[in-house]
Amino acid sequence: MNGSQRIRAALAGDRPDRVPVMLHNFLMAAREAGHSQRRFRENPAAIAGSFIQAVETYGYDGVVVDVDTVTVAEALGVRADLPEDQPARWAGPAIDGLAEARDLAAPDIAKSPRVLIWLEAVRRLKEYFGDEVFVRGNCDQAAFSLASMMRGPAEWMMDLVDPGRRGDAHALLAHCAEAALQFIRLMAETGADMVSNGDSPAGPDLVSPALYAEFARPYEKRLADEAHALGRPYTLHICGDTTRILEGMLATGADGLELDSKTDVRAAREVLRDRAVFIGNIDPSAVLALGTPELVEAKTRELLEVFAGNPRFILNAGCAIPAETPPANLQAMLDASRA
16 A cells, blocks of 8 residues: 555545554654745745655655644734744734624635645645645634634633624634635645644633534534535644543544544544544654654554554644654654554
8 A cells, every 4th residue: 555545544444554644744844854934834845845855754654734823814814923943823813803803804815825835835745746645735724713813812712701792703703714615625626635724722721612612613514514525535633632522523524633642542532433533643742852762662652552453543743743853753653653
């Protein structure tokens, strides 16, 4: 089997010839290719070339094309900070009050230069890898996360607990969902094998499962439904310990859940069994970036033992792998997966 075949087998619930690996490693890939984050986010050739070099160096099965978490938010008017060698980050909201959400013009992210860079990078990767390596086109953030950035994270959390603002909150979420849907449609046109979103602040570390069910899950489901209508499998990532909302995340219809290292892997194994693919979830910081090869190997073997006998498993870190990760540590994870 080649890399694409291994990941497709896992998605279908069929047993691949070995554990498939799909790495969320854009920071490390850019660093090893000699690109600053500024050059990486501004140049589709640098993005594609970084992933090509990483795949050819480590021999893993699938790439996650990611750049940062504010590209779509910036296209919606959010202020973004663009550091030289860190991913772009939130720098200020797009609206001053939630009531403004009702008067927002319909979003159109197709003309955003940074969105176009993501799309061109995925096209180049698909042209290069064909059907040999699986290409997951991440579509930045889902509606809840976008709304948080448009309003401001602290203000958004206060809005959610005010019953009088529910209508305006959903108006903002609908606006953000339309932008996210546009990115999924654009990404599907590149030929990406899978699409995905992060919804970073939607988990129990920041909001209750009840708030997740009302304000995040319905919009995530719209994204998964759109991906399926376009013939693409869909993966959802939420940061933090998502153990308490695993059933809700599955209710979105996602084909895969990329889960943080804080999530209870045994609980996830039982909830996801025969329903969706578990993607993850080695700790990217304490283990991969700061650990030894021996620790990485041990933690990888522990995770593999939990999912032994379950074909719906794709090895990855629990979130983006830091740029400073020693190559020997990443190699130790890969070697353990092939033993």
